[in-house]
Amino acid sequence: xxxxxxxxxxxxxxxxxxxxxxxxxxxxxxxxxxxxxxxxxxxxxxxxxxxxxxxxxxxxxxxxxxxxxxxxxxxxxxxxxxxxxxxxxxxxxxxxxxxxxxxxxxxxxxxxxxxxxxxxxxxxxxxxxxxxxxxxxxxxxxxxxxxxxxxxxxxxxxxxxxxxxxxxxxxxxxxxxxxxxxxxxxxxxxxxxxxxxxxxxxxxxxxxxxxxxxxxxxxxxxxxxxxxxxxxxxxxxxxxxxxxxxxxxxxxxxxxxxxxxxxxxxxxxxxxxxxxxxxxxxxxxxxxxxxxxxxxxxxxxxxxxxxxxxxxxxxxxxxxxxxxxxxxxxxxxxxxxxxxxxxxxxxxxxxxxxxxxxxxxxxxxxxxxxxxxxxxxxxxxxxxxxxxxxxxxxxxxxx
Numbered sequence: 001x002x003x004x005x006x007x008x009x010x011x012x013x014x015x016x017x018x019x020x021x022x023x024x025x026x027x028x029x030x031x032x033x034x035x036x037x038x039x040x041x042x043x044x045x046x047x048x049x050x051x052x053x054x055x056x057x058x059x060x061x062x063x064x065x066x067x068x069x070x071x072x073x074x075x076x077x078x079x080x081x082x083x084x085x086x087x088x089x090x091x092x093x094x095x096x097x098x099x100x101x102x103x104x105x106x107x108x109x110x111x112x113x114x115x116x117x118x119x120x121x122x123x124x125x126x127x128x129x130x131x132x133x134x135x136x137x138x139x140x141x142x143x144x145x146x147x148x149x150x151x152x153x154x155x156x157x158x159x160x161x162x163x164x165x166x167x168x169x170x171x172x173x174x175x176x177x178x179x180x181x182x183x184x185x186x187x188x189x190x191x192x193x194x195x196x197x198x199x200x201x202x203x204x205x206x207x208x209x210x211x212x213x214x215x216x217x218x219x220x221x222x223x224x225x226x227x228x229x230x231x232x233x234x235x236x237x238x239x240x241x242x243x244x245x246x247x248x249x250x251x252x253x254x255x256x257x258x259x260x261x262x263x264x265x266x267x268x269x270x271x272x273x274x275x276x277x278x279x280x281x282x283x284x285x286x287x288x289x290x291x292x293x294x295x296x297x298x299x300x301x302x303x304x305x306x307x308x309x310x311x312x313x314x315x316x317x318x319x320x321x322x323x324x325x326x327x328x329x330x331x332x333x334x335x336x337x338x339x340x341x342x343x344x345x346x347x348x349x350x351x352x353x354x355x356x357x358x359x360x361x362x363x364x365x366x367x368x369x370x371x372x373x374x375x376x377x378x379x380x381x382x383x384x385x386x387x388x389x390x391x392x393x394x395x396x397x398x399x
Contacts, residue, residue, distance in 0.1 A: 051124075051126070052073060052074075052075075052076065052118065052120050052124045052125070052126045053073065053074035053075060054071055054072065054073050054074070054118050054126045054128070055071075055072045055074070056069065056070070056071050056072075056116055056128060056130060057069065057070040057072075058108055058114075058130045058132065059130050060130060060131070061130070061131045062131070062132075062133045063108070063130045063131065063132045063133065064132070064133065065107070065108050065109055065110035065111075065112070065132040065133065065135070065221060065230065066107050066108070066110070066221055066222075066223050066230070067107055067108060068093075068103050068104045068105070068106065068107055068108070069083050069091060069093070069103070069104040069108055069114070069116070070101060070102070070103045070104075071083075071101065071102045071103075071116060071118055072100060072101045073099075073100050073101070073118065073120065076099075076100075076120050076121065076122060076124075077095075077098075077099030077100065077120060077121045078095050078099055078100065078101070078102055078118055078119070078120060078121070079095075079119045079120055079121045080095075080118075080119045081093060081095070081102035081116070081117070081118045081119070082115075082116070082117045083104055083114055083115070083116050084114065084115055085109075085112050085113060085114055086112070086113045091104040091105065091106055091108075091114075092104065092105045092106070093105055099121070102118070106218065106220070106221060107221035107222065108132050108221055109132065109220040109221040109230075109231075109232055109233075110132050110133060110134060110135040110221070110230045110232060111132060111133070111134040111135055111232060112131065112132050112220075112232075113129065113130075113131045114129060114130055114131070114132075115127070115128075115129045116128050116129060116130070135229060135230035135232060136229070137163065137228070137229030137230070138229050138230060138231075138232055139161055139162055139163045139165070139224045139228050139229040139230065139231055140161075140162045140231075141159050141160060141161050141162065141217075141219075141231075141235065142159070142160045143157075143158070143159055143215070143235060143237045144157075144158040144160075145157075145158075145239045145361070145362065146237070146239070147237045147238060147239070148238065148239065148240075149239045149240075149361075150239065150240045150241070150242040150360070151239055151240075151241060151242060151360065151361050151362030152241070152242060152243070152245065152246075152287070152288065152359075152360045152361060152362030152363035152364065153206035153207045153208075153209065153241060153244050153245070153246070153362065153363070153364065154206055154207075154246070154285070154287045154362055154363065154364035154382070154385060155207070155239075155241075155287060155361065155362025155382070156200040156201060156202045156203075156287075156382055156384060157177060157200065157201040157202075157213065157215055158198065158199075158200045158201075158382070159175070159198065159199050159200070159217070160192050160196050160197075160198045161196060161197045161198070161224070161228070162196070163224065163227060163228045163229050164197055164224070164225070164226070164227050164228045165189075165197045165199075165224045165225060165228055166224065166225025166226050166227070166228055167222070167223060167224055167225040167228070168189055168197075168199075168397035169397040169398055170222060170223075171199075171219065171222060171224060171397075172187050172189075172199065172396065172397045172398055173398065174217065174218045174219050174222055175187065175199070175201075175215065175216075175217050175219075176215070176216045176217075176218065177201050177213065177214070177215055178213075178214045178216070179211055179212065179213050179214075180210075180211055180212040180213075181208060181211055183203050183204075183207065183208070183211060183213075184203065184204045185201050185202055185203040185204060186201070186202065186204075186392060186393045186395075186396050186399075187199050187200070187201050187395075187396045187397075187398075188200055188201075188202060188378070188384060188392050188393070188395030188396055189395050189396070189397055190377075190378040190379045190384070190395065191379045192379045193320035193321065193377075193379050193380050193381075194320075198379060200378075200382070200384055201215075202384050202385070202392055204389050206244075206246075206364065207241040208241065208244070209241055209242065209243060209244040209261075210240070210241060211240070211241040212238065212239075212240050212241075213238060213239055213240070213241070214236070214237075214238040215235070215236065215237050215238065216234070216236055217234060217235040217236070218234050219231035219233070219234055219235065220232060220233050220234050241362075242360050242362075243260060243261075243360065244260065244261050244262075245258060245259060245260040245261070245265075245358075245359070245360075245363055246258075246259050246363055246364045246365070246366055247259070247288075247325070247355070247359065247363060247364070247365045247366070248366050248368070249270070249272065249281075249325075249345055249365055249366065249367040249368070249369075250368055250369050251272050251281065251283070251339060251367065251368065251369030251370060251371050251372060252368075252369035252370060253369070254269060254270055254271060254272070254334075254335070254336045254337060254338070254339060255267050255268070255269060255270065255336065256268050256269075256270045256325070256345060256347070256355070258355065258358055258359070265358070266354070268347055268348075268351035268354075268355065269335040269336030269337075269347070269348075269351070270325075270335055270336070270345050270346060270347045270351075271328065271331050271334035271335050271336075271337075271338060271339055271340050271341050271345075271346050272339040272341060272343075272344075272345050272346075272367075272371075273323075273339060273341050273342065273343035273344065273371075273372075273373075274339060274340055274341065274342070275339060275370070275371030275372075276371070277373075278343075278373070279341070279342045279343050280343065280371060280372055280373040281323060281339070281341075281343050281344070281345065281367060281371075281372055281373070282318075282319060282321075282323050282343075282367065282372060282373060282374070282375060282376045282380075283367045283368070283369075283372030283373070283374060283375055284366075284367060284372075284374075284375030284376065284383070284385070284386040285364050285365070285366050285367070285375075285383075285385040285386055286318040286319055286323065286364070286365050286367070286376060286381055286382070286383065287318070287362060287363070287364055287365070287381060287382035287385070288316055288317070288318060288359055288360070288361055288362060288363045288364075288365060289317045289318065289319075289320075289361065289381050289382070290316075290317045290361060291315075291316055291317075291356060291359070291361065292315045292316070292317055292324075293313070293314070293315060294311060294312065294313050294314075294315065295311070295312055295315045296309070296310070296311055296312075297309075297310050297311075297312045297315075297322075297324075310330075312324075312326050312327065312328070313326065313327040313349065313352065313353075314326055314327045314349075314352040314353050314355070314356040316355075316356060316359065317381075318345075318365055318381060319376050319380045319381040319383070320379075320380050320381055321376070321380050321381075322343065322344075323343055323344055323345075323376075324344045324345070325344065325345040325346075325347070325352070325355065325365065326344060326345070326346060326347070326352055327346070327347060327348065327349045327352035327353065328341065328344070328346025328347065328352075329348060329349050331346045332348060334346075335347065335348060339371060345365075364385065
């Protein structure tokens with residue numbers, strides 16, 4: 001290799017005046033000396049003409065976040081560019097076909113320091129750095145189910161945001177779901193029961209037992225829109241699908257049946273909500289949200305006045321609005337013959353204890369028969385299974 005000071009290798013320094021170009025003072029700060037691969041030319045012989053002339057679209061300590069990082073070489077061709085934050089996390093990117101620019105695949109996150117290193121095809125390198133401005137507001141999220149959990153076949157992947165999400169399509173594009181068996185599914189935007197924005201990924205049909213699911217939410221650097229704020233980090237979670245089972249609740253026969261792998265395991269008598277008013281049970285499909293054990297149930301918390309205040313065993317939550325399956329020994333005379341509860345599915349202590357031990361979070365409870373008060377909204381627990389597949393797909397911001 002010839003020394004870089006050879007006349008045949010020299011190029012005059014040129015400054016291009018473009019919208020992304022920096023001032024002469026800025027270029028001087030961004031430039032770095034060539035590193036020669038030959039020792040025949042002393043370092044002191046390097047001149048300004050030997051230095052790679054690079055510019056970066058983001059500069060200083062208050063750079064605007066939310067744009068890809070673009071590195072431009074004034075003369076010659078780029079071989080490699082590395083852009084990394086203070087934690088060593090790198091932004092991937094590509095060199096353009098003409099070799100003069102490199103653009104990151106992802107956007108720069110707010111409140112983040114980045115180091116840039118560019119190498120030319122002649123072996124020269126240049127380094128610089130910048131920091132993006134801190135966000136005025138940060139949007140965070142919560143994920144269900146929890147990481148590395150095992151859930152039932154009806155459990156959707158659910159994301160609830162702390163602040164409103166106006167840029168729904170932009171956010172949805174950065175939520176990547178992968179499954180071990182290429183399950184068909186779709187995102188859908190709904191309102192959570194507390195009024196917060198929420199997006200769920202629901203498979204077309206119930207999950208197959210044994211499916212492994214992963215969410216890679218690459219949200220750092222994405223602006224959720226007015227009143228929402230910036231996302232400043234990525235989120236990764238995953239879960240597995242357990243036994244294929246469901247609970248079928250028949251309001252007409254007053255029976256509840258656990259079905260596993262398509263076969264009935266056991267049927268128990270029960271008493272559901274009193275038909276004809278607010279105390280009626282929800283129909284359709286609800287998903288077991290949590291196994292809460294022994295809890296205090298008070299009627300005023302669900303808008304039913306002072307009708308009851310009880311400690312209730314083997315409580316299995318089905319909706320945010322307060323529908324449970326649980327032990328209800330005080331209602332023993334109604335099991336199997338009359339729906340006479342305040343909306344829940346009540347059973348004997350023994351039957352409730354048995355069912356509690358069999359079900360898993362994410363199992364569907366399919367309620368059929370007459371006397372229900374309709375089906376719960378998608379955000380009241382996980383009520384999206386009450387929508388057809390076609391209707392669910394329309395809730396995607398990318399549909």
